[in-house]
Amino acid sequence: MTRTLIVGAGATGGAIGARLISAGQDVTFLVRERRAAQLAADRLRFRAPDVDVVHTARAVTSLEGTDPFDLVIVAVKAPALAAIIPTLAPAIGPETSIVPLLNGMAHIDLLERAYPGRVIGGIVKIVATLDEDGTVVQMTPLCSLTVGGLHGKDVPSEIRRTLDVDGITLDIVDDVASRLWEKWAFIAAAGVITCLFRGTIGDILAAGGEAQILQAIAECEQIAEATGHRVSEAGHAQSLGLLTESGSAFTSSLYRDLQHGDPVEAEHIIGDLATRAAALEAPAPLLNAALLQLRTHHQALIGATGTSS
Ligand SMILES: NC(=O)C1=CN([C@@H]2O[C@H](COP(=O)(O)OP(=O)(O)OC[C@H]3O[C@@H](n4cnc5c(N)ncnc54)[C@H](OP(=O)(O)O)[C@@H]3O)[C@@H](O)[C@H]2O)C=CC1
Numbered sequence: 383m384t385r386t387l388i389v390g391a392g393a394t395g396g397a398i399g400a401r402l403i404s405a406g407q408d409v410t411f412l413v414r415e416r417r418a419a420q421l422a423a424d425r426l427r428f429r430a431p432d433v434d435v436v437h438t439a440r441a442v443t444s445l446e447g448t449d450p451f452d453l454v455i456v457a458v459k460a461p462a463l464a465a466i467i468p469t470l471a472p473a474i475g476p477e478t479s480i481v482p483l484l485n486g487m488a489h490i491d492l493l494e495r496a497y498p499g500r501v502i503g504g505i506v507k508i509v510a511t512l513d514e515d516g517t518v519v520q521m522t523p524l525c526s527l528t529v530g531g532l533h534g535k536d537v538p539s540e541i542r543r544t545l546d547v548d549g550i551t552l553d554i555v556d557d558v559a560s561r562l563w564e565k566w567a568f569i570a571a572a573g574v575i576t577c578l579f580r581g582t583i584g585d586i587l588a589a590g591g592e593a594q595i596l597q598a599i600a601e602c603e604q605i606a607e608a609t610g611h612r613v614s615e616a617g618h619a620q621s622l623g624l625l626t627e628s629g630s631a632f633t634s635s636l637y638r639d640l641q642h643g644d645p646v647e648a649e650h651i652i653g654d655l656a657t658r659a660a661a662l663e664a665p666a667p668l669l670n671a672a673l674l675q676l677r678t679h680h681q682a683l684i685g686a687t688g689t690s691s
């Protein structure tokens with residue numbers, strides 16, 4: 383059986399891990415001490431529209447001395463990644479597949495640099511969170527994984543079989559880089575709009591923000607196109623549908639993190655895109671305004687806590 387390591391037992395890692403455990407897969411979580419204690423005491427609680435389960439979950443806080451895993455799913459937020467990458471070395475062998483689930487793109491380059499040839503593109507579509515008591519909550523029925531080899535490589539059949547379980551809609555694609563860009567353009571536009579105007583899509587529309595929403599979508603999609611990854615008609619229509627639905631309670635995870643005063647993935651999702659836009663001389667006024675707002679928030683956090691993450 384495939385030995386799977388999931389790095390992070392938060393919202394996405396916990397949800398995907400719970401689905402794999404329900405399917406009888408061999409899953410280990412790499413977590414930090416606090417989450418390890420919580421999993422030991424309360425086990426892995428997972429709630430979704432279709433299930434409410436509690437699993438005994440194997441969790442480790444270090445990979446020293448471990449044998450390589452077959453599959454390593456990376457499900458931490460971007461600011462945590464750089465410190466984690468070198469610690470994964472014992473878990474990565476010549477046959478290991480690494481599937482990161484982060485939004486954005488920069489993490490792919492970071493992982494590939496450390497573990498060349500081992501990374502497979504991964505996109506998770508889910509609306510999930512970790513409750514106050516550590517329960518992983520999948521808030522809507524949507525839970526899809528889109529996976530594809532990079533640089534023309536195939537996804538190993540063992541990895542396809544492992545991820546093809548109840549509760550996860552699995553899509554294996556041969557253009558994963560374009561799919562990653564498409565999701566990035568969407569999530570960045572959603573982040574720009576909700577962080578800049580500080581509210582739900584419904585409230586921003588009610589306040590008269592439709593033109594700005596359309597401008598943010600256009601900016602982000604034009605940057606993707608300038609890099610050679612044109613957003614498909616279907617992708618564009620999906621973004622328009624989600625981000626211009628009147629009365630919608632939709633917010634981005636970037637905005638939810640901002641509201642909670644947590645470190646956010648601002649640099650990974652908005653900053654990286656703004657840097658690429660500048661290099662390509664693509665106009666990005668709303669993107670840059672949102673980035674400045676997020677950086678200001680980050681400065682205030684550093685001031686309040688004395689730390690940068
Ligand atoms: N949540 C969602 O609905 C979606 C999220 N995404 C993307 O998925 C990625 C992950 O997000 P999400 O799952 O929401 O984030 P969460 O914050 O819910 O989970 C991340 C987990 O990583 C853990 N972690 C941090 N540092 C380490 C470490 N050194 N070792 C082990 N574990 C660590 C944290 O644990 P702790 O801090 O407790 O130790 C936390 O539980 C992001 O890029 C996000 O944008 C994509 C689609 C939807």
Ligand SMILES: CC(C)(CO)C(=O)C(=O)O
Nearest residue numbers: 506507508509569634635
């Ligand atoms: C939009 C959503 C919920 C889709 O998966 C997402 O990726 C996020 O908010 O981070």
